[in-house]
Amino acid sequence: MNLQLPKEAVVIGTKAHPPDTKAFKLRLRNDNERLELRSGQFNMVGLPGFGEAPFTFSSPPQADGSFEHTIRAVGRLSKRLMRVEAGETLHVRGPFGTAWPLEQVKGRDLLVVAGGVGMIPLRPFLLEVFQKREEYGKVVVLFGARTPGELIYREEFDTWRRQPNTFLHLTVDDVPPGETWDGHTGVVTGLFSQMGIEPDNAAVLTCGPEIMMRFVARGLLLRRFPANRIYVSLERRMKCGTGHCGHCQLGPKFVCKDGPVFRYEELAGFPDTLL
Amino acid sequence: MTDQVSARVASVEQTAEWIELLRRDYEVVAPVKTGKTTSFRPLAEGLEVDWDYTITTIPASKTIYSPQETLVRFARTEEGYRAEEVVPEKRKRILFGVHPCDLHGTLVLERTFLGEMKDANYASLRANYLIVGLNCQSIGEKCFCASVGTGPFYGYWMGQGPPQGCDVLLTDLGGRFLVETFGVNGVRLLAGVEASPPTPDDIGEKLKREAAAKERFRKSLDTRDLPSLLRRNLNHPTWRITGEGRCLSCTNCTMVCPTCFCYDIWERVGLDLSVIERIRVWDSCQDERFAEVHGGNFRSTREARLRQFVCHKLSYWVEQFGCYGCVGCGRCMTWCPTGIDLAEIAAEIRADEERK
Ligand SMILES: Cc1cc2nc3c(=O)[nH]c(=O)nc-3n(C[C@H](O)[C@H](O)[C@H](O)COP(=O)(O)OP(=O)(O)OC[C@H]3O[C@@H](n4cnc5c(N)ncnc54)[C@H](O)[C@@H]3O)c2cc1C
Ligand code: SF4
Ligand code: SF4
Ligand code: FES
Numbered sequence: 117m118n119l120q121l122p123k124e125a126v127v128i129g130t131k132a133h134p135p136d137t138k139a140f141k142l143r144l145r146n147d148n149e150r151l152e153l154r155s156g157q158f159n160m161v162g163l164p165g166f167g168e169a170p171f172t173f174s175s176p177p178q179a180d181g182s183f184e185h186t187i188r189a190v191g192r193l194s195k196r197l198m199r200v201e202a203g204e205t206l207h208v209r210g211p212f213g214t215a216w217p218l219e220q221v222k223g224r225d226l227l228v229v230a231g232g233v234g235m236i237p238l239r240p241f242l243l244e245v246f247q248k249r250e251e252y253g254k255v256v257v258l259f260g261a262r263t264p265g266e267l268i269y270r271e272e273f274d275t276w277r278r279q280p281n282t283f284l285h286l287t288v289d290d291v292p293p294g295e296t297w298d299g300h301t302g303v304v305t306g307l308f309s310q311m312g313i314e315p316d317n318a319a320v321l322t323c324g325p326e327i328m329m330r331f332v333a334r335g336l337l338l339r340r341f342p343a344n345r346i347y348v349s350l351e352r353r354m355k356c357g358t359g360h361c362g363h364c365q366l367g368p369k370f371v372c373k374d375g376p377v378f379r380y381e382e383l384a385g386f387p388d389t390l391l
Numbered sequence: 392m393t394d395q396v397s398a399r400v401a402s403v404e405q406t407a408e409w410i411e412l413l414r415r416d417y418e419v420v421a422p423v424k425t426g427k428t429t430s431f432r433p434l435a436e437g438l439e440v441d442w443d444y445t446i447t448t449i450p451a452s453k454t455i456y457s458p459q460e461t462l463v464r465f466a467r468t469e470e471g472y473r474a475e476e477v478v479p480e481k482r483k484r485i486l487f488g489v490h491p492c493d494l495h496g497t498l499v500l501e502r503t504f505l506g507e508m509k510d511a512n513y514a515s516l517r518a519n520y521l522i523v524g525l526n527c528q529s530i531g532e533k534c535f536c537a538s539v540g541t542g543p544f545y546g547y548w549m550g551q552g553p554p555q556g557c558d559v560l561l562t563d564l565g566g567r568f569l570v571e572t573f574g575v576n577g578v579r580l581l582a583g584v585e586a587s588p589p590t591p592d593d594i595g596e597k598l599k600r601e602a603a604a605k606e607r608f609r610k611s612l613d614t615r616d617l618p619s620l621l622r623r624n625l626n627h628p629t630w631r632i633t634g635e636g637r638c639l640s641c642t643n644c645t646m647v648c649p650t651c652f653c654y655d656i657w658e659r660v661g662l663d664l665s666v667i668e669r670i671r672v673w674d675s676c677q678d679e680r681f682a683e684v685h686g687g688n689f690r691s692t693r694e695a696r697l698r699q700f701v702c703h704k705l706s707y708w709v710e711q712f713g714c715y716g717c718v719g720c721g722r723c724m725t726w727c728p729t730g731i732d733l734a735e736i737a738a739e740i741r742a743d744e745e746r747k
Contacts (some may be wrong), residue, residue, distance in 0.1 A: 118511035120462045120669075122474050164465035164472040164667040165660045190685040205471045325686075353684050355656045358508045361674070362653030363681060365699075366689075368707035373508070387625045387698060388682065388689045 119358045122162055122207035123149065128182065129202055133268050137233065138198055139174060139186040142206065150181035151211055155218065155240035156349065156377045159210030160357045161185055163200070166193045170354040170372070172237040173211070176244045186236045186268070212357040214377045216241040217347060221319040224345075225253035227311060229332045231304055231324020232261050235268050237349050237376075238323050246279050255282040256311050260304030260328070262289045264297045285310060305331045308339070315341040323349040326390040333380050333391065343381035348391070350376050397578065398571045399586040400593050406561075406568050409584045410440065413485055417521070420454055421487035422447060431486070440488055442563060445531040446720060450649030451486055451493040452500045455516050458673050462512055462656070465667040472667060479516050485580075486520050490527040491542035492534075492720040494556040496649025497522070502712040503652040512671075521576050524557035528600060530607040533721030535734060538612040541718040543604040544597075549714035564596045612719065612734040613741060621706040624740045625698065633736060634697035637729040642675035644700060644723035644731070650708075650716050651675070676700060701733045 124145040131139040144150060151159070155176050162168030174186035189195045200206065218241070226245065230238050245252050257276065261267045267286060277284050285307045287300040300307060304324070320341055322332050329348050336346060352364035352371040364371040367386035369378070383391055401409065413419050414434060422441045423432040429444035431454050460479070465472035489497075504513035527536075527543040536542030545553055545560055553560060558577040562569040569589060572578050645651040655674035660667050674681060676699045682689040690696050700723075708716030717733065724732040 117509075118476050119508060120511065121476050122463065124474070164474075164669075165658050165664075167656065167658050168669075207465075207472075207474055351684055352689065353682055355654070355674075358510070359506070360503060360508070360510050360652060360654070361656070361671075362676065363655075363674070365676075365703070365707070367702075368710035370711070385622070385625070387702075388695055 119209065120356070122160070122168075122209045125183075125206050125208045127200060127202050127204050127206065130200070133186065135265060136190075136198075137186060137188040137268060139184060140197075140200070140206070141182055141184050142208070143180070143182045144208075145205065151183055151208075153177055153183060153211040154215035155244050156216035156237060157211040157213045158237075158357070158376065159183075159185065159208045160212070160354070161187075161197075162207045162209075163193060163196060164207065166196045168207075168209070168355075169193050170212075170357060172240075172349075172376070174236050174239055176240040176247070186233075186239075188233050209357060212372055214373075214375055216321060216349075216377055217319070218244055221321075221345075222251050223253065223317075224319045225313050225317050226255045227313050227318055227320045227336075227341075228255070228257045229304060229320065229322040229324070230257070230259045231328040232266060233268065234322070234324030234328075234349075235259060236323075238321060239269060241321060242276065246276070246282075249279055249282075253281070253317065254313060255279065256313050257282075257284045258287075258304050258307040258311060259284065260287045260289070260307070260324075263292055264288050264295050264299075265292075283312070303331070304328060305335050308335060315339060318345065320346040321349075322346070326350070330390050343384070344379050346380035348378055348380055348383070350378065350389075352376075398569060398589050399581075400564070400589045401568050401570050401584065401586040403566060403568070405585050406570075409581070410434070410487070412583065413487075413580065417483045417485045419485045419487050434487075442488070442525075443529050444488075445527075445529045446490070446492075446534070446722065446725075448647060448722070448726070450496050450647065450720065450722065451489045452497040452649045454486060455497070455520060456500060456504070456513060456652070457516075459670055460512060460516075461659075461668045461670050463669040465669070467665045477512070477668075479512060479519075482519050484519050484521070485523055487523045488525040488561075489522055489557065490525060491545040492527070492536040492718045493649055494522065494524050494545055495541040495548055495551060496718045496720065498551040498556050499650040499708075499712070499714060499716060499718060500652055502714065506712070521580060522557040522559075523580070524553075524560040526560065526562040526597075526601070526604075528563060528604045530604060530609075531721060533610055533725050533732075534608065534719065535610040535612050535721060536719035537605055537608050538610075538734075539614060539715055539717060539719040544601040551714070562597050562600065564593060564600065567593075569593055569597055610721070610734065612717075612737060614715075617737060618706040618709045620741060620744065621702050621737070624744065625702070627740050627743065629736055629739055630698040631694045633731060634692070634694035637731055638677070638693040638697050639728055640677050640679060640693055640696065641728060642677045643726040643728070645675040645677055646673060647722040647726050648704075649718060649720060649722070650704075653681075676703070697731070701736055704733060705737060 125142040129141040175184040355361040504510040704716040
């Protein structure tokens with residue numbers, strides 16, 4: 117098997133998440149194949165001539181074999197992807213990397229902390245937990261973004277909040293003129309005081325800017341959450357996804373294959389990270 | 392491959408005839424004098440093997456893993472582009488006269504490319520090659536293979552050894568060669584070659600020459616507890632002083648290293664857009680943009696990048712692949728414009744720790 121050879125995936129639907137993000141629902145062109153993906157893993161998504169980049173799956177595995185990516189426009193490839201519509205083809209390689217520990221955290225209270233587009237990889241985890249809601253304890257989601265407009269998936273918040281024993285707390289850094297907000301302002305760790313979760317039986321899952329994950333993890337360690345039950349999802353530059361190009365290395369780890377989901381304790385003492 | 396070993400002795404003339412015989416069926420890529428240095432080149436009329444070379448600039452492993460190669464070709468269709476596998480050309484080649492440091496270097500590189508996840512391109516390129524090793528008796532000023540155990544004569548090192556790394560191994564015994572073969576490919580390569588079985592004297596001569604070569608090392612690296620020594624000293628001042636004070640971020644060290652695997656991927660777009668090629672090119676953790684992502688760079692300083700190079704080779708590699716990433720060839724320090732030397736850095740850190 118040639119791991120560099122992409123598969124064609126047809127866009128079967130798109131959904132804009134203003135201001136700068138777009139979701140793509142895809143299925144492989146070859147009906148006989150499907151991606152055996154797990155929530156937390158990623159694909160290398162590419163467009164010939166524009167290159168490839170890593171994007172996590174933004175929805176859990178689907179019975180019909182379709183999958184979803186939600187992509188924010190930041191550079192050459194991702195900006196070009198904003199113009200891709202249903203019917204067009206993308207080239208994908210994957211799934212790669214480690215998944216969220218859905219099995220290991222069964223029976224535990226879950227604290228999910230997301231920053232900005234860090235909610236994209238966490239959404240499939242939450243949706244899977246909601247599918248088997250009774251197998252998990254209390255679920256508390258803390259979600260922070262720069263502005264109210266950047267609270268991605270806000271149209272789903274009501275559904276999430278209606279799940280039994282599930283709580284969602286939001287915060288924004290800043291409210292630009294023209295937007296309204298009557299919720300909390302300030303960094304996401306400012307929501308710790310209202311989270312209502314005890315460390316003994318809790319697991320933490322976090323994704324966002326690395327500096328945010330630093331404050332989240334360190335803040336929770338001080339509150340006696342154990343380092344082996346804090347899971348982080350990291351971002352690094354990635355070219356291959358297969359442990360060959362070297363770009364994603366963090367100390368002895370290859371983030372593409374040993375991660376992107378790590379236990380916080382696995383990463384202690386490495387240089388070149390803000391964690 | 393089997394562990395089957397056999398040995399014989401060939402005269403200089405018989406060896407020359409053997410090479411001519413090989414050239415009929417194979418492209419023989421061997422060390423050849425090119426100006427002041429020696430490089431691996433396909434042997435052609437008038438080119439002779441440099442039997443006494445010390446080290447090439449570009450290592451043997453990077454004859455197989457070349458600076459640039461096409462991974463995928465996209466051909467235009469009605470609906471867009473269809474991805475096509477690029478199968479590298481099939482070509483029977485012999486990588487000839489490879490010193491033990493480089494034999495191990497190739498095996499180390501293959502722990503990346505042929506490990507749990509296989510790199511299909513490398514695998515098919517590698518399938519073109521048979522390898523003939525040459526025990527090394529020309530120890531250079533920067534060589535320290537003896538300290539890490541990869542040379543000067545070829546043997547087992549960190550779980551890898553002769554049967555995996557080469558098909559035939561030569562030792563110059565002075566006017567004659569000891570020729571050892573490993574496995575069926577080695578035996579096949581020697582088919583039809585006139586040679587006599589080795590005498591106890593020949594074997595004795597090999598051992599004597601190995602011992603003599605070991606005496607000639609001027610450089611060493613103390614590997615005791617080295618991976619954890621470095622892990623304990625990720626904040627040592629030498630990273631800043633040497634990195635910021637001397638490193639030019641030229642990337643020479645990683646380009647000449649036999650085990651560096653890092654690459655970047657580029658898209659080569661034809662002018663009429665009918666074909667787009669996805670190519671890989673060697674990349675380097677010493678390049679400023681290597682670890683850059685949107686909104687940040689995880690190794691923006693020379694300090695961080697130098698630490699990555701040295702700690703990868705001498706510490707992280709052991710955790711990743713169960714062996715050192717350094718085979719002691721001395722190339723990185725030879726080609727560093729400011730003479731940065733990872734063995735000296737390791738020694739400096741050790742000395743500081745022992746002083747404490
Ligand atoms: C495991 C993983 C999962 C991710 N999931 C998502 C996701 O679900 N949604 C999303 O919007 N983004 C995601 N990202 C980030 C996304 O990969 C980058 O935004 C994307 O690579 C930018 O590509 P570009 O061509 O548009 O940008 P470029 O024009 O290449 O550059 C824009 C910036 O991104 C940096 N960059 C370039 N290539 C990479 C690369 N391969 N990896 C990281 N940074 C790079 C550049 O240095 C530059 O600063 C993820 C990243 C990782 C590592
Ligand atoms: S990270 Fe640097 S030292 Fe390590 S293999 Fe890549 S280029 Fe070589
Ligand atoms: S790190 Fe330097 S001495 Fe070690 S194998 Fe690479 S080039 Fe040779
Ligand atoms: S992305 Fe290439 S090694 Fe991890």
